[in-house]
Amino acid sequence: MAELASLVQRLEVAVGRLEAIGGQGGAASGAAAAEYVDAFDEIINGPVAEYLSLSQKIGGDVQKHADMMKQAFSAQKQLLVVASSSQKPSDATMTSLLQPMSKIIQQVTNFREVQRTSPFFNHLSAISESVPALGWVAMAPKPCPYVKEMQDAAMFYTNRVLKEFREKDKTHVDWVKAYISIWTQLQDYIKKYHTTGLSWSKTGQVASASAAAPAAPAGGCPPPPPPGPPPPPMDLSATSGGGGGSDDDRNALFASINKGTAITKGLKHVSDDQKTHKNPNLRSGGPQVRSGPKPFAASASSPKPAVCPAPTRAQPPVLELEGKKWKVENHVGVQDLVISQTELRHVVYAYNCNKSTLQVKGKLNSITLDSCKKMGLVFDDVVGIVEIINCRDVKIQVMGKVPIISVNKTDGCHIYLSKDSLDCEIVSAKSSEMNVLIVKEDGDYTEFAVPEQFKTVWDGTKLVTTATEIAG
Known part of the structure; x- marks a missing residue:
């Protein structure tokens, strides 16, 4: 079942890329988009895979942290797949697309905060200080300097790891080198494919908020089948059973809309003596607007509810x-x-x-x-x-x-x-x-x-x- 789910997912990605490449006038952009997704796979299969392997070898909190980082890179790849076959969406939709990755980054940061007594606290801190670098997709027009800044933030803690384990365990030294290599290669990747920000496809539909939904975990149920074809276009020539207007009425409506700013020329001018906000007498004779209930106002004698501060749990010394x-x-x-x-x-x-x-x-x-x-x-x-x-x-x-x-x-x-x-x-x-x-x-x-x-x-x-x- 897991192999079937993986196969279906790979087929969907391949179909999306072929559609982008086969679009009218979009062959070059589709090929470039497919290329930058494959290039990101090289980072995942290279330094990211080495970092995950060494984290598993170290074990403990480092391995747990690495499992979260694996999800973060998977979420980023999903966003890149969407961008490779979709046009750039609005800012509100972009925020929704970034939400899955943002939640994982927050989990990585919170894990360090609750594990301050961990023997691998420096490892956890190096990851937590630099994981916001995955937010480069929203850092136009200078995503690469942002990744470099986050990489530098991790150096303080990676140096401490090297100092502690340089003479004790070479695994930790290799772990630092593999992790730093992730951000170094990511900067080279951004310079080549996303110099001024995340590159979106020039063809295809505008990306929707549901496009970056997290993929089902390995071993789970296969993804649902792709949606069927869209419904046939509405026949505007036929009148609806709900009392729709005739063809002449509809044509007149479209003609008036096409007038643009000239559509207001037919409106009647209202003089000041006919405006209700300048003549209270008109308001008294006209229809009354029902107002809602007045908000509750506590009197001076009524006691105000006591505001209890949130209890703080004191940790034992x-x-x-x-x-x-x-x-x-x-x-x-x-x-x-x-x-x-x-x-x-x-x-x-x-x-x-x-x-x-x-x-x-x-x-x-x-x-x-x-x-x-x-x-x-x-x-x-x-x-x-x-x-x-x-x-x-x-x-x-x-x-x-x-x-x-x-x-x-x-x-x-x-x-x-x-x-x-x-x-x-x-x-x-x-x-x-x-x-x-x-x-x-x-x-x-x-x-x-x-x-x-x-x-x-x-x-x-x-x-x-x-x-x-x-x-x-």
């Missing part, structure tokens, strides 16, 4: 060691969070903490603050990296040494460096209100602001970017 990861989550107003039993292989992951202070003693691998507000972090030594992601108003104090501090999507970050950590590299992106405080000989600190504004010029051979100060 967590401070525990799971494997090699210290999990610090959902703490509010706790100033004495301490992790003292650390080892060099340990990592600390603090998530959703508010108005709290965390002290980490000893030497460990890395520390991450994610989605924290008004959070303080004090630590001794980190041999890897300290990462601040999606935070607000955080203060970081280094007592010992740290090689790299990364700040991403954070507003308000103060970093206090010790004498041993003055050679630390601070990497920031999409962040504001960042300050680095350097310790002086007397133990006090001098504050320096991290630039947020940059100037880029072309020197004849390359772009040169320098930091600028905000004047004013």
Whole structure:
């Protein structure tokens, strides 16, 4: 049954392409349309198939995420098939055509949000940050730069995957290469076939909202048979049984319509004294328009209904060691969070903490603050990296040494460096209100602001970017 369904679907696609190619004056455009559908199949059978295979090999949440991505690419191919044999529809219809793919993209993004404690969180984040690239079909006239922008958004997390697994498991390294290759080849594909936007057929019917309905899953029931031929055209020469007019009346009606703007010349002019909105007396004598019931108006004495805020479910606070990861989550107003039993292989992951202070003693691998507000972090030594992601108003104090501090999507970050950590590299992106405080000989600190504004010029051979100060 599955093979029959697949065969019927392939026949329908082939018939649609043949009809587009055989249309009057549309042979060239139909062939080009069929060509770009086949070219997209090469992407699906190439880097997408390799990415899916490696995701299955890794398993777990990565495989579940890949199954969603497979559906997203299938939905995009379905849209390309529609565009190859149909003319461009209206904006409202286009929104309906994009709906199946948009829902899958939303599912991919939501899956990452509910799996923040997953050991493959970086894998999930790389996919979620870049999957909107499939929306290039609606990004005329510059779809290719949009895909490049989404690919760059994934680089932050793919680099973290490479750093974590480069020496451990080559499968994850190959997984990153295959996934990045998808967007690279998609850009080449768009440059060749859809330079200024999705290419639609010049022949065929205008695409309808039902054209991009998701295909039946493998193994399900076969698709319904194609619709029968349209009904014969209505015979306008015959009078209807409902009391239709004669041929002369119908011809007179069409003649008056064909007059265009001259059709209003026969209308009678209405003077101001005959207009009811300027003469109340005419309204009183004419037919009364029945008005509907007045809207309910609560009196001052009547109590107003109380508006109950939507209940929020507070997550339980967590401070525990799971494997090699210290999990610090959902703490509010706790100033004495301490992790003292650390080892060099340990990592600390603090998530959703508010108005709290965390002290980490000893030497460990890395520390991450994610989605924290008004959070303080004090630590001794980190041999890897300290990462601040999606935070607000955080203060970081280094007592010992740290090689790299990364700040991403954070507003308000103060970093206090010790004498041993003055050679630390601070990497920031999409962040504001960042300050680095350097310790002086007397133990006090001098504050320096991290630039947020940059100037880029072309020197004849390359772009040169320098930091600028905000004047004013």
